[in-house]
Amino acid sequence: MSVVIVTGSAGYIGGQTVLQLKDAGHEVYGIDRRHPPKHMLDVTNRFMLQDFASDAALSWIIQKQPDAIVHCAGTSLVGPSMKDPSEYYNNNMVKTLKLVDVVKTSMPRSRFIFSSSAATYGRPIGDSCLESNQCMPLSPYGESKLMIDIILESYHKAHNFNYVSFRYFNACGADPLGRHGQEPGATHIIARVLESLRDDKEFTLYGDNYRTNDGTCVRDYVHVDDIARAHLLALDTTIPAGIYNLGSNTGTSCKEIIAAAERITGKKLKVAIGTRRGGDPATLTASAGKFNKLADWRHYNLNDIIQHAWKWTSNVR
Numbered sequence: 001m002s003v004v005i006v007t008g009s010a011g012y013i014g015g016q017t018v019l020q021l022k023d024a025g026h027e028v029y030g031i032d033r034r035h036p037p038k039h040m041l042d043v044t045n046r047f048m049l050q051d052f053a054s055d056a057a058l059s060w061i062i063q064k065q066p067d068a069i070v071h072c073a074g075t076s077l078v079g080p081s082m083k084d085p086s087e088y089y090n091n092n093m094v095k096t097l098k099l100v101d102v103v104k105t106s107m108p109r110s111r112f113i114f115s116s117s118a119a120t121y122g123r124p125i126g127d128s129c130l131e132s133n134q135c136m137p138l139s140p141y142g143e144s145k146l147m148i149d150i151i152l153e154s155y156h157k158a159h160n161f162n163y164v165s166f167r168y169f170n171a172c173g174a175d176p177l178g179r180h181g182q183e184p185g186a187t188h189i190i191a192r193v194l195e196s197l198r199d200d201k202e203f204t205l206y207g208d209n210y211r212t213n214d215g216t217c218v219r220d221y222v223h224v225d226d227i228a229r230a231h232l233l234a235l236d237t238t239i240p241a242g243i244y245n246l247g248s249n250t251g252t253s254c255k256e257i258i259a260a261a262e263r264i265t266g267k268k269l270k271v272a273i274g275t276r277r278g279g280d281p282a283t284l285t286a287s288a289g290k291f292n293k294l295a296d297w298r299h300y301n302l303n304d305i306i307q308h309a310w311k312w313t314s315n316v317r
């Protein structure tokens with residue numbers, strides 16, 4: 001059994017990670033600056049309502065001397081980061097650097113598992129993104145995640161800092177047992193499509209004139225429970241320090257998502273075509289071989305993702 005601290009434990013990915021860690025018998029402590037949703041109350045061994053970079057939270061972390069910290073806390077929307085870059089540089093970069101320095105000094109053997117993002121890549125160089133590609137993020141959000149990836153690698157070289165950074169592609173789906181999922185109003189496409197189908201409301205598709213087969217953006221969709229499993233597997237320190245993509249090696253367009261959601265729910269979506277959003281590349285898919293070679297982490301496909309998300313969306317309002 002390991003002692004693990006999860007920051008952002010009240011959120012979507014942090015919450016799913018807490019559930020998997022608890023299911024596996026670990027001692028899990030959560031930190032978030034907002035209260036967990038009702039269904040996540042009392043899941044952690046203890047929860048601290050604090051900014052993860054506050055003195056109180058940092059002292060608590062030092063006192064716990066965890067085997068690992070899963071750092072999911074962050075502000076994570078591309079569009080808002082273009083309008084308010086300071087919030088993203090501060091919350092995602094400045095505060096995380098403070099946490100990383102505390103880990104380096106006060107618990108140098110702890111493993112630091114970071115929620116990085118596919119947004120670090122920007123416009124991919126080839127068909128799909130490899131961890132070794134040069135990164136050219138298109139938004140302050142992507143830049144803030146890339147800055148931390150760079151810092152983690154420098155600290156690893158200089159201080160043997162024990163980190164794993166996961167660049168998630170599009171996290172989606174819900175807990176297969178129905179215990180947790182995205183909160184109502186989440187901006188991710190699958191959540192938006194399913195809520196629109198449930199409520200019989202119009203769905204806005206942001207741009208249908210991209211240079212892709214059907215004109216809509218192509219993304220790589222990964223089940224949130226698979227992401228949580230990757231975190232669990234990364235507790236094993238035989239997984240070498242470094243940056244790993246978490247993706248499926250497959251691209252799915254927005255129109256293909258809509259078609260799959262209509263098939264699974266048996267409902268027809270009303271679609272309005274909106275303008276493109278700033279910071280959205282046409283295609284962003286992972287080359288995920290690096291982590292696939294080390295760990296059996298991906299158990300679910302797109303059908304599972306939509307089925308689990310639909311079960312969650314149908315029950316939550």
Ligand SMILES: NC(=O)c1ccc[n+]([C@@H]2O[C@H](COP(=O)([O-])OP(=O)(O)OC[C@H]3O[C@@H](n4cnc5c(N)ncnc54)[C@H](O)[C@@H]3O)[C@@H](O)[C@H]2O)c1
Pocket residue numbers: 007008009010011012013014031032033034050051052053071072073074075076091095115116117118167168169170171172
């Ligand atoms: N959801 C995705 O598709 C996706 C993709 C790539 C990367 N990520 C990254 O994964 C992480 C988790 O994403 P999510 O989808 O679960 O987001 P989320 O918004 O559901 O959860 C993030 C949580 O972090 C908390 N938080 C933010 N700043 C904090 C702070 N300073 N102190 C304490 N708590 C703080 C929020 O209150 C929230 O509960 C984020 O860092 C995000 O950037 C997400």
